[in-house]
Amino acid sequence: MMRNPYRTQRIAFSFLFLATLLIVVPVGLIVVIIIQKGLPAINWQFLTDIPRQGMRAGGIFPAIVGTVYLVSGAIIFALPIGLLAAIYLSEYSKDNMLTRLIKLAIVNLAGVPSVVYGLFGLALFVVFFKFGASILSGSLTLGIMILPLIITASREAIESVPYSFREVSLSLGASKWQTIRHIVLPNAIPGILTGTILGLGRAAGETAPILFTVAAFYLPRLPKSIFDQAMALPYHLYVISTQVPNVDEKIRYGTALVLLALVLSMNLIAVVIRYKFRKRKKW
Amino acid sequence: MVTFEIHDLNVWFGSVSAVRDVNIEIEANEILSIIGPSNSGKTTFLRTLNRLNELNPNYRMTGMVEFERNNIRGMNMEELRRKIGMVFALPLPLPLSIFENVAYGVRMHGERNKRVLERKVEEALGQAYLWDEVKDRLGESAFKLSGGQQQRLCIARTLAVGPEVILFDEPCSGLDPISTAKVEEAMLKLKERYTIVLVTNNVKQAARVGDRTAFFLGGELVEVDKTDKMFTAPRDKRTDGYIRGKYG
Numbered sequence: 001m002m003r004n005p006y007r008t009q010r011i012a013f014s015f016l017f018l019a020t021l022l023i024v025v026p027v028g029l030i031v032v033i034i035i036q037k038g039l040p041a042i043n044w045q046f047l048t049d050i051p052r053q054g055m056r057a058g059g060i061f062p063a064i065v066g067t068v069y070l071v072s073g074a075i076i077f078a079l080p081i082g083l084l085a086a087i088y089l090s091e092y093s094k095d096n097m098l099t100r101l102i103k104l105a106i107v108n109l110a111g112v113p114s115v116v117y118g119l120f121g122l123a124l125f126v127v128f129f130k131f132g133a134s135i136l137s138g139s140l141t142l143g144i145m146i147l148p149l150i151i152t153a154s155r156e157a158i159e160s161v162p163y164s165f166r167e168v169s170l171s172l173g174a175s176k177w178q179t180i181r182h183i184v185l186p187n188a189i190p191g192i193l194t195g196t197i198l199g200l201g202r203a204a205g206e207t208a209p210i211l212f213t214v215a216a217f218y219l220p221r222l223p224k225s226i227f228d229q230a231m232a233l234p235y236h237l238y239v240i241s242t243q244v245p246n247v248d249e250k251i252r253y254g255t256a257l258v259l260l261a262l263v264l265s266m267n268l269i270a271v272v273i274r275y276k277f278r279k280r281k282k283w
Numbered sequence: 284m285v286t287f288e289i290h291d292l293n294v295w296f297g298s299v300s301a302v303r304d305v306n307i308e309i310e311a312n313e314i315l316s317i318i319g320p321s322n323s324g325k326t327t328f329l330r331t332l333n334r335l336n337e338l339n340p341n342y343r344m345t346g347m348v349e350f351e352r353n354n355i356r357g358m359n360m361e362e363l364r365r366k367i368g369m370v371f372a373l374p375l376p377l378p379l380s381i382f383e384n385v386a387y388g389v390r391m392h393g394e395r396n397k398r399v400l401e402r403k404v405e406e407a408l409g410q411a412y413l414w415d416e417v418k419d420r421l422g423e424s425a426f427k428l429s430g431g432q433q434q435r436l437c438i439a440r441t442l443a444v445g446p447e448v449i450l451f452d453e454p455c456s457g458l459d460p461i462s463t464a465k466v467e468e469a470m471l472k473l474k475e476r477y478t479i480v481l482v483t484n485n486v487k488q489a490a491r492v493g494d495r496t497a498f499f500l501g502g503e504l505v506e507v508d509k510t511d512k513m514f515t516a517p518r519d520k521r522t523d524g525y526i527r528g529k530y531g
Binding site: 164165182183 | 335375
């Protein structure tokens with residue numbers, strides 16, 4: 001029997017397409033199920049009230065606020081350090097042992113499991129620096145966790161600015177720093193921003209790093225300072241799903257929906273920024 | 284008056300020798316054309332003059348380059364590059380407006396006064412024969428200009444910082460004949476005020492605009508002479524062969 005190459009190709013394409021389609025299914029299902037089960041819980045009171053009756057009623061406002069604090073803290077810490085490190089690595093570092101060591105450290109930092117960050121944060125910030133279980137400790141821990149993400153995204157953004165722009169700027173007598181400040185960075189900002197927002201999303205969704213460093217099991221009020229403990233959405237979800245009996249399914253899925261919406265909307269913002277700047281890009 | 288004096292210049296990139304034992308003087312207010320096949324070291328030589336080669340970590344040089352009697356290695360890099368401008372092979376506008384492209388270098392050297400900037404931008408665009416074409420659209424992105432206009436914008440940008448020398452690195456390689464003619468016209472005019480070193484792949488261009496012409500081959504300076512003489516009676520057989528288009 002003759003083999004028909006076109007049919008073979010069609011079959012191969014079908015399999016490739018099916019495999020690709022399979023990626024959409026879990027995402028779609030997660031979103032649909034969570035919206036379906038969680039949407040009935042969402043109302044103004046749920047979003048703005050404190051948890052009541054041992055978290056079986058009321059809202060999740062302190063957890064939302066806690067997550068916002070933690071994420072902001074993580075970014076305040078990680079963005080400047082990550083950006084400066086990325087500038088150094090892309091523009092100034094020579095290819096020597098130290099640089100290779102730093103790059104290796106970044107790769108490994110990205111590969112550390114998040115629960116290990118939690119333990120590290122507990123040992124360093126909570127115990128050694130005596131910050132206690134606090135927003136400060138949690139933010140720093142999350143910040144360290146997203147550092148590699150921000151460094152890598154920033155480096156890619158900086159290195160994607162054409163080399164010729166740097167040559168032109170230097171050839172006009174601008175200094176290296178002026179070149180970085182006026183030519184490289186303005187054109188790298190979209191990439192840096194995208195990486196930062198993805199880091200935000202990651203920080204907002206992680207439970208393990210905040211488990212030992214900040215998260216309060218039940219704290220039906222807003223944190224008073226950065227040395228205060230706080231509730232946070234992912235941990236709150238864990239608590240009401242496994243640690244507290246008889247929580248209405250609606251409340252659990254409602255919490256999940258809020259968390260999901262928060263993280264997905266950050267990703268969406270990143271996509272929009274990238275898209276807008278790519279359209280504006282002129283080279 | 285001599286602008287550049289180059290003694291025994293040797294350049295390597297890693298272990299690859301790019302320029303060998305070059306001795307040459309470049310006079311003030313002349314156009315020195317540098318011709319030669321690709322990989323003959325012309326661009327490397329050019330980029331030695333404004334120390335742009337030093338961006339490459341594998342770059343090494345021996346010998347001495349003197350600019351107005353000062354060893355360039357002892358000079359302040361920013362000051363040196365302000366005095367020795369460069370126009371690159373491809374039109375490379377910065378991702379800024381037309382105005383800001385020309386004002387960029389001036390700003391980087393500390394000029395903040397808006398009037399002074401405006402005056403310098405207009406002057407520079409005028410000298411590059413571009414003012415009339417862009418005066419009503421200075422705020423537009425420089426990428427909206429045509430290739431030839433972009434290259435003249437790059438010339439204006441170089442002029443705006445007030446250089447004494449302009450290095451042209453095959454400035455017309457990406458341009459059509461009409462744009463090329465405009466750039467050449469600008470160069471001939473600029474010679475009155477600036478020293479020009481022009482690296483070109485186009486032998487005819489060297490003949491048209493160069494006062495003197497230097498011929499590079501395999502990293503060596505084969506011959507340098509008045510352009511007329513070089514093109515009518517070259518001393519070296521290899522020069523003759525290249526000019527006649529036997530290789531290259």
